[in-house]
Every structure is written in structure tokens, then in C-alpha cells.
Amino acid sequence: MRGSWRYNAPAWRQLLLGLLAALLLGASAQAQELRAHNFRIEGGEVVLSDGVYLLNARIDFRLSEAAEDALDNGVPLTFVLQLEVERNRGWWWFDANVLSRNLRYRVRYHALSTRYLVTNVESGETRSFTSKQAALAALGTIAGLPVLEAQALQEGASYEVWLRAALDIDELPAPLKTVAYMSPQWRLVSEWHLWRIEP
Amino acid sequence: MKRPRQGLIRLLLCVLLLGSLLLLSEATQNSARFGSLYTWLLLINAVGLVLLMLVIGAELGRLLRQYRSAQPGSRLTLRLVAMLVVIAVVPVSVVYYFSMQFLRSGIESWFNVEVERALQDSLDLSQASLDLRMRELLKRMQQVADEMRYMLDGELVRGLDELRERVEATEMTLLATNGRIIATSSEDPVTLLPDQPDENLLLQLRQGYPYVGLDPLAMGGLHIRVLVPLTGGEGPGGSRLLQALFPISPRINDLAESVQNAYADYRELTYLREPLTRSFMITLSLVLFLSLLFAVWTAFFLARRLVAPVRDLAEGTRAVAAGDYGTQLPPAGRDELGFLVQSFNDMSLRIAQAREAAKRSQMQAEAQRAYLETVMSRLSSGVITLARDGELRTVNRAAGELLGVPTGAALGRPLREWLAEAPHLRALAAMLEARLGEQAAEWREEFELDTPDGRRVLVCSGAVLPDGGHVLVLDDVTTLIQAQRDAAWGEVARRLAHEIKNPLTPIQLSAERIRHRYLGRMEGKDAEVLERSTRTIVQQVEAMKEMVNAFSDYARPPKLKLQALDLNQLIQEVVELYRASPEALEFTLRLDPQLPALYADPGRLRQLLHNLIKNAQEACPPTRRCEIELCTQVIQRSFGQVVELLVTDNGPGFPEEMLAKLYEPYVTTKPKGTGLGLAIVKKIVEEHNGTIAARNVEQGAQLSVRIPVKLPDAAHGTNLES
Numbered sequence: 065m066r067g068s069w070r071y072n073a074p075a076w077r078q079l080l081l082g083l084l085a086a087l088l089l090g091a092s093a094q095a096q097e098l099r100a101h102n103f104r105i106e107g108g109e110v111v112l113s114d115g116v117y118l119l120n121a122r123i124d125f126r127l128s129e130a131a132e133d134a135l136d137n138g139v140p141l142t143f144v145l146q147l148e149v150e151r152n153r154g155w156w157w158f159d160a161n162v163l164s165r166n167l168r169y170r171v172r173y174h175a176l177s178t179r180y181l182v183t184n185v186e187s188g189e190t191r192s193f194t195s196k197q198a199a200l201a202a203l204g205t206i207a208g209l210p211v212l213e214a215q216a217l218q219e220g221a222s223y224e225v226w227l228r229a230a231l232d233i234d235e236l237p238a239p240l241k242t243v244a245y246m247s248p249q250w251r252l253v254s255e256w257h258l259w260r261i262e263p
Numbered sequence: 264m265k266r267p268r269q270g271l272i273r274l275l276l277c278v279l280l281l282g283s284l285l286l287l288s289e290a291t292q293n294s295a296r297f298g299s300l301y302t303w304l305l306l307i308n309a310v311g312l313v314l315l316m317l318v319i320g321a322e323l324g325r326l327l328r329q330y331r332s333a334q335p336g337s338r339l340t341l342r343l344v345a346m347l348v349v350i351a352v353v354p355v356s357v358v359y360y361f362s363m364q365f366l367r368s369g370i371e372s373w374f375n376v377e378v379e380r381a382l383q384d385s386l387d388l389s390q391a392s393l394d395l396r397m398r399e400l401l402k403r404m405q406q407v408a409d410e411m412r413y414m415l416d417g418e419l420v421r422g423l424d425e426l427r428e429r430v431e432a433t434e435m436t437l438l439a440t441n442g443r444i445i446a447t448s449s450e451d452p453v454t455l456l457p458d459q460p461d462e463n464l465l466l467q468l469r470q471g472y473p474y475v476g477l478d479p480l481a482m483g484g485l486h487i488r489v490l491v492p493l494t495g496g497e498g499p500g501g502s503r504l505l506q507a508l509f510p511i512s513p514r515i516n517d518l519a520e521s522v523q524n525a526y527a528d529y530r531e532l533t534y535l536r537e538p539l540t541r542s543f544m545i546t547l548s549l550v551l552f553l554s555l556l557f558a559v560w561t562a563f564f565l566a567r568r569l570v571a572p573v574r575d576l577a578e579g580t581r582a583v584a585a586g587d588y589g590t591q592l593p594p595a596g597r598d599e600l601g602f603l604v605q606s607f608n609d610m611s612l613r614i615a616q617a618r619e620a621a622k623r624s625q626m627q628a629e630a631q632r633a634y635l636e637t638v639m640s641r642l643s644s645g646v647i648t649l650a651r652d653g654e655l656r657t658v659n660r661a662a663g664e665l666l667g668v669p670t671g672a673a674l675g676r677p678l679r680e681w682l683a684e685a686p687h688l689r690a691l692a693a694m695l696e697a698r699l700g701e702q703a704a705e706w707r708e709e710f711e712l713d714t715p716d717g718r719r720v721l722v723c724s725g726a727v728l729p730d731g732g733h734v735l736v737l738d739d740v741t742t743l744i745q746a747q748r749d750a751a752w753g754e755v756a757r758r759l760a761h762e763i764k765n766p767l768t769p770i771q772l773s774a775e776r777i778r779h780r781y782l783g784r785m786e787g788k789d790a791e792v793l794e795r796s797t798r799t800i801v802q803q804v805e806a807m808k809e810m811v812n813a814f815s816d817y818a819r820p821p822k823l824k825l826q827a828l829d830l831n832q833l834i835q836e837v838v839e840l841y842r843a844s845p846e847a848l849e850f851t852l853r854l855d856p857q858l859p860a861l862y863a864d865p866g867r868l869r870q871l872l873h874n875l876i877k878n879a880q881e882a883c884p885p886t887r888r889c890e891i892e893l894c895t896q897v898i899q900r901s902f903g904q905v906v907e908l909l910v911t912d913n914g915p916g917f918p919e920e921m922l923a924k925l926y927e928p929y930v931t932t933k934p935k936g937t938g939l940g941l942a943i944v945k946k947i948v949e950e951h952n953g954t955i956a957a958r959n960v961e962q963g964a965q966l967s968v969r970i971p972v973k974l975p976d977a978a979h980g981t982n983l984e985s
Contacts, residue, residue, distance in 0.1 A: 238301065239541075
């Protein structure tokens with residue numbers, strides 16, 4: 065019995081190796097795909113204006129094929145901008161979270177007018193655009209977004225402003241959610257982008 | 264204790280699994296309530312699936328290992344598992360297949376090409392109807408733009424409100440070509456910031472093309488947006504743009520909105536058809552696979568549980584077959600298997616009891632046999648039992664000693680073969696064969712046997728045993744016969760002596776008186792005759808008296824005076840006497856120096872030696888030189904040590920017919936001799952509980968005398984010590 069197990073060992077090992085290789089390949093492929101479809105924060109600045117720190121940034125919302133298809137078919141997509149401000153407390157301690165804000169925008173296609181509508185979920189303000197590109201470009205242009213009042217910041221401390229853009233999968237219709245959770249096509253997210261402010 | 268707990272765990276797991284599956288299906292159907300849970304449920308169930316697969320894999324591996332090592336019950340378990348799995352898999356697969364079919368066709372059936380086309384058409388219709396108005400509004404706005412082409416900015420700003428009211432627009436805005444707002448007029452005074460056109464539109468207008476389009480503004484409902492360039496205008500900004508927003512009649516607005524919503528919903532639904540089907544399929548597959556795997560897992564458990572009593576039974580049977588009786592199995596419920604286990608336990612117990620009883624009776628039989636053997640070995644009679652086919656079944660020690668054959672390896676061999684070992688038993692074997700062939704119920708025969716201990720008379724009686732075998736009993740009646748003979752002889756001798764002695768004295772006296780009275784009176788020749796005759800009478804009477812005395816001495820021997828003596832020394836003393844004598848005798852002594860001391864009467868033994876030597880000497884023919892060999896040795900017998908004395912001469916040997924009655928008085932072959940020599944020797948030997956045997960050897964005759972070292976009679980023994 066033991067002998068036969070030992071005899072089978074190479075087969076097992078081959079199978080395991082094969083599985084491992086497949087997993088690695090799949091993971092790398094996924095990673096490539098992810099990179100291809102990722103959102104990107106292309107730059108920006110945090111400026112002090114009238115005692116308020118304003119964020120100006122440009123985000124490239126490059127949609128994956130699946131997301132674009134869904135949008136064209138009337139599925140509203142929700143984008144979220146995650147804004148975090150942390151006060152640096154040195155390497156020995158966690159940074160203090162000063163601000164944590166999620167800005168949500170919903171983009172959807174209006175078939176009658178053949179226009180794309182961009183709605184700010186919090187305020188309900190809607191703008192319409194003739195094309196998808198125009199809508200996404202407008203969405204990706206953040207101009208004068210107020211971050212913090214200068215008064216709220218401590219003198220001499222150093223602050224980090226983090227920004228990330230992502231597609232909010234949880235807001236998708238339920239059937240699509242299942243697919244979205246499993247498919248890299250739907251994992252659309254940017255890297256965290258950092259700005260430092262030292263008042 | 265372990266089994267119910269395992270069952271409980273399974274039940275609990277089953278309920279948990281069912282719960283999570285219910286939630287999953289709920290989440291699939293009603294996304295509002297459990298939508299956020301859906302992914303987690305999916306994950307949990309997937310993990311459960313993997314765990315179940317691992318568990319099943321482990322179980323399968325275990326079972327296969329057991330199967331390969333041929334553990335009892337593993338084959339049956341494997342078969343049961345296979346059966347249960349087939350029972351579970353086949354219907355579940357069928358249900359799965361049809362469910363998939365229904366799911367696909369069911370979801371497909373929601374969608375209809377005609378409905379889709381109708382919705383598309385209604386959307387087109389809405390657009391077409393709005394198109395007409397849009398074109399009209401564009402025309403009007405172009406006229407207005409023509410009118411205003413040469414107006415200054417100031418004039419424009421001032422006339423904007425009036426203009427807006429004239430064209431019935433909701434909002435009118437004057438813009439620079441870069442999109443900067445110069446002036447705006449709105450029907451709604453609350454609106455501060457006018458609606459701005461996007462970059463694409465501005466680009467189009469900078470190239471001189473007007474724009475008209477629908478704008479689904481969230482707050483104000485559907486509007487028509489018209490943008491026209493005011494070419495040739497003055498001012499630093501160059502040309503100006505005029506944007507006007509026109510409302511649509513509420514009814515049309517509502518209708519268009521409804522069409523738009525319906526279309527959008529349908530479109531979304533159509534698009535989501537595939538993911539929806541997929542998510543339903545995933546849920547269904549999960550449910551089915553989980554149920555199936557759970558069923559398979561449970562199949563292992565059930566099969567094991569079902570087979571456990573069978574396995575126990577198999578092991579128990581093997582144990583009983585290997586001789587481990589009394590094996591008890593754990594009880595296995597109240598069903599038929601439980602009954603079987605109970606029966607097995609009963610049977611095993613019974614076997615153990617029966618075995619115990621058999622062992623006990625075997626031990627009893629053994630004890631009885633040992634007892635019988637002891638009794639038999641102490642018997643002085645020889646006992647031989649034969650099986651039906653003539654094989655020896657019992658031979659006691661006495662039988663072997665009587666026949667002079669070793670009994671060691673006799674058992675189980677045929678009687679004839681055993682007897683054939685000893686040539687002196689040939690006659691006996693022939694007699695026995697004849698007797699056994701007769702199959703007489705009982706018989707009795709006397710026969711003589713020449714054994715190393717001398718000639719013996721044995722009485723053999725036989726009987727048929729109940730099982731068809733035979734029992735032979737051998738009794739040595741030599742001494743009995745001898746005693747009878749001796750008694751008879753003694754009686755004859757005593758009476759003869761008495762009868763002869765009585766007249767002898769008167770005869771002697773009469774003869775002496777005759778001589779005394781008539782010798783003086785006679786003379787001459789008469790006197791001489793008388794004197795010679797009376798002397799002869801007196802001498803002969805004297806000789807007769809002597810003879811009669813010797814005779815009565817033989818008949819009534821004196822009491823023995825036993826004492827320890829060295830036979831070798833005695834032999835040397837006696838031989839010394841003969842060496843001194845004139846007749847030339849040649850002695851050869853082979854005396855055993857290890858000879859133990861004998862308790863015997865030295866006078867009698869000396870007489871015995873004299874008689875033996877004399878016997879040998881007398882047997883010797885005068886033509887030859889007489890050679891006598893005397894040999895002593897120790898013989899180990901079952902009852903003790905025996906000293907043997909062998910006296911061999913170089914005479915002619917005993918005649919065959921004499922051998923039987925050699926020791927009887929007045930039997931002699933020799934020219935001189937009383938005929939009492941060997942009779943007295945025999946008597947002396949018997950007085951010492953010994954035996955005597957005579958046989959012819961290659962050169963002459965040999966007499967063997969055996970005397971036991973210790974007297975078997977205890978009373979005698981104590982006498983000796985005192």
C-alpha cells in the first residue's frame with residue numbers, strides 16, 4: 065500500500081506543480097489585465113486659497129470593455145473618490161486620521177436624448193454630456209475641491225492627503241455584482257495618490 | 264458515545280448549510296434585503312464546498328487504504344458508499360440538468376423581440392416628435408441670432424429678458440466662445456448659475472455650427488437646448504454664443520420620460536440577462552453540489568455505521584476461527600444485524616463453554632488414563648490390549664519384563680511385528696495369532712518361554728473387548744508350579760525318609776545282633792560269610808541312613824542366616840580350594856569390581872558355588888582339560904539391582920530334552936553324581952529370591968544365577984539390619 069503511494073508520488077507532484085503553475089499564470093494574467101484597466105490619477109495639487117485647502121486633480125477613468133458595455137446598455141455606474149487626510153505621527157505610531165471622505169458620482173446613459181448624465185450622489189446635482197468621453201473627462205477633472213480649512217490643521221505638523229478613484233461594485237445591480245466580484249474586468253481602481261501639506 | 268456525537272455534528276452542519284443556502288437563494292432573488300450578503304454567502308458556501316471535498320477526499324483515501332490492506336468490512340463499505348453515491352448522484356444530476364434547462368428558458372422567456380422592437384420604436388417616435396419642435400426652435404433661434412448679429416454687448420444684455428420672453432424660452436444665456444457667461448436670463452428667478460454647455464458643444468459652435476438637442480436636466484425635466492453663434496459681434500471676446508433652453512409641454516415630457524424609463528429598464532434587464540442567469544446558475548450549482556457532497560459525505564458515515572456490525576462480525580468470526588473462543592462483540596441495535604451480533608455472541612459463548620467442558624473432560628480422561636497406567640504398571644501380571652486390527656494399544660511394564668522385550672516403542676505397532684523382534688517369542692506369536700484368529704470370547708493357554716531370566720511358565724488368557732479388540736493377560740506361574748512341585752517333593756521326601764528310616768535301625772540292630780550272637784559260634788567259612796554279610800548290611804544301612812538324611816535335608820532346609828557378603832571374595836575362596844586339588848581345573852574369573860554387597864547366607868552360597876563347580880567339573884569329559892569360567896556382573900532392573908553369576912564350562916552342554924526338568928532331583932546325565940546337585944542349587948537360589956537359568960552356549964553349557972541385591976521383603980530387610 066505504502067509502496068503504491070510512493071509510486072504515485074510523482075503524479076501527485078506533477079499535478080500540484082501544474083496547478084501551481086496555472087495559478088501563477090492566471091495571477092500574472094490577471095495582474096496584467098488589472099493594470100490595463102486601472103484608473104490612474106495623472107497628477108494634481110493641493111493649494112491653499114482663502115484659508116481653504118483645495119484639491120485639483122486629473123483622473124483618467126479608463127473603463128474596461130465590460131464596464132463600458134454595461135454603461136452603454138443603461139446600467140448606471142457609480143464611481144467613488146476616496147479622500148483621506150492623515151496627520152503624520154512619526155514612524156512609531158499610527159498616523160491620525162483627520163478626514164475620511166467618499167465622493168460618489170453616478171454616470172448613466174439617457175437613451176432618449178442620447179446623452180450621458182453625471183450625478184453627484186450626495187448633492188443630486190446632475191450634468192449632461194453628449195459623449196461618454198466628455199462625461200468621464202468631466203468626472204476626472206477635479207477643480208477646487210475643498211479638502212480642509214487651514215484652521216483645522218496643527219501648526220508644524222505634516223499632513224498627507226491620499227486620493228484614490230474606484231468603481232463601486234456594491235452599487236451595481238445584484239446579478240452583475242456576482243460577476244463583478246469574480247471578474248478582473250470589473251476591479252477598476254487606481255493607486256493611492258499622495259500629496260503632502262505642511263502648514 | 265462517539266457515534267451519536269458525530270451524527271449530531273453532521274445534523275448541525277446540515278442545518279447550517281441549509282440556512283446559508285436559503286439565505287443565498289433569498290439573496291439571489293431579493294437583492295434589496297440580502298444583496299450585500301450575497302458575496303459573503305457565496306464565499307462561505309464555496310469554502311464549505313471545498314472543505315466538504317477535502318473531507319470526502321480524506322474519507323475516500325482512508326477507505327481505499329483500508330481496502331488495500333484488506334481490512335474487514337472495507338469492501339462492503341466501499342460498495343455501500345458507491346451505491347449510495349450513485350443513488351445520490353443520478354437523481355441530482357437529472358434534476359440539475361432540467362433545472363438548468365428551465366432556468367435558461369425561463370429567463371429567456373422574459374425577453375421578447377417584439378417588445379424590444381416596440382420599445383425601440385416608441386423611443387424613436389418620441390425622438391421624432393421632439394425632433395420637429397427642435398428644428399422649429401433652431402430656426403427661430405437662428406432668426407433671432409440674425410437679428411442680433413450687429414447688436415452691442417450692452418444692448419444684448421439689456422434686451423435678453425425681452426428676447427427670452429419673446430421666444431418663450433425658460434432660460435437664455437449669452438456666452439463667450441470660450442464658454443464664459445456674459446449674461447443670463449431665466450424664467451425662474453431662483454436659478455443663479457445657468458446651465459453651461461460642455462466643451463464638445465463649444466468646439467462645434469466655434470466652428471460656426473449651431474446645436475440643438477434634448478437635455479434631460481434633473482431638476483427642470485426634459486428641455487430642448489439650442490445654441491447658435493452670433494457671428495460678427497464686437498468686443499474683446501470676439502463672437503458670442505446664445506444659448507436658450509426651451510421647455511417641453513408637461514404631457515409630452517411625462518410621456519417621453521416614461522418611454523425613456525421603460526426603454527432604459529428593459530435595456531438594462533436585457534443586458535443583465537446573462538449575469539442574472541449566471542448568478543442563478545451559480546446559486547443552483549452551489550446548492551446542488553453542496554447537497555450532493557453532503558450526501559456523499561453522509562454516505563461514508565452511513566456506510567461505515569451500517570457496516571460496523573458486519574465488520575465486527577467478520578473480525579469476530581475470524582477470531583473464533585483462529586481459536587479465540589468467547590469473543591464478544593459490542594451490541595448493534597435492535598434490527599436484524601443487532602440480532603445477528605447477539606446470536607454471534609451467544610454462539611461464541613457456547614463454543615467457549617463447550618470447549619471448556621471438552622478440555623475438562625479431556626483432562627479427566629487423561630487423569631484416568633494416568634491412574635490406570637500407574638495401576639497397570641504396578642501389576643505383576645502382564646497386560647496387553649490390541650486394537651481390532653492387531654495394533655498394540657496398551658503394554659504394561661510387567662508384560663515387557665515377562666516377555667523379555669522392550670516396551671518403549673511398542674505402542675501403535677502391530678503385535679506380530681513387536682513379537683518378531685525377539686526370536687524366543689516366535690512360538691508365542693504363532694500361538695497368539697492362531698488364538699486371535701479364532702475370535703473366541705475367552706480363552707486360556709499355558710506355555711513355556713525361555714527368557715534371559717530362565718525358563719518360565721506363563722499363563723496367557725485372552726478376551727475380546729467390546730470394541731472388537733483383544734485383551735491379553737500374562738501371568739508368570741513358574742514359581743507357583745515350582746512351589747507346588749517342591750511341596751510335593753518335600754512331602755514325598757519326608758514320608759519316604761520317615762518310612763525308610765524306621766525299618767533301618769531294626770535292620771541294623773538285627774544284623775549286629777546276628778553277628779554278635781552267631782559269629783562266635785561259627786567257624787571257618789561260615790563265620791567269614793556271616794561277618795562279610797552283616798558288615799555289608801550294616802554299611803549299606805549306614806549309607807542308606809546317610810542318603811535318607813540328605814534327602815530329608817533337601818526336603819526341610821535349615822533357616823537362612825543372612826548377612827552382607829562380597830560374592831567376588833567368596834568365589835575366590837572357593838576357587839582357591841579347587842586349585843589345590845589334584846584334578847587339574849582351569850578357572851577363568853571375570854569378576855565385576857563394582858559388585859554391590861549381597862545379603863545372603865554365606866554357607867548356602869558356598870554350597871551353591873561348590874555344587875555349580877562340581878556340576879561343571881562332572882560334565883567335563885575325561886578326555887579334555889576342564890575349563891570353567893566364572894563371571895559376575897550387575898544388572899539394573901525396575902525393582903532394583905540384581906547380581907548375576909555366570910558359570911560356563913566347555914563340556915558337551917545339556918541335552919535338549921533335559922533342559923525342562925534340569926532342576927528336578929535325581930535327574931542327571933552324568934556317570935557319577937547324586938542327581939541332587941542342581942536341585943539344591945535351584946533351592947538355594949530360590950531361598951534368596953533369585954532365579955536360575957540354564958542354556959547351551961557355543962562351547963559347553965552355561966548356568967546363570969541372578970540374585971537381587973536388596974530383598975524385596977521389608978520384614979526380611981529389618982531382620983538383616985538387626
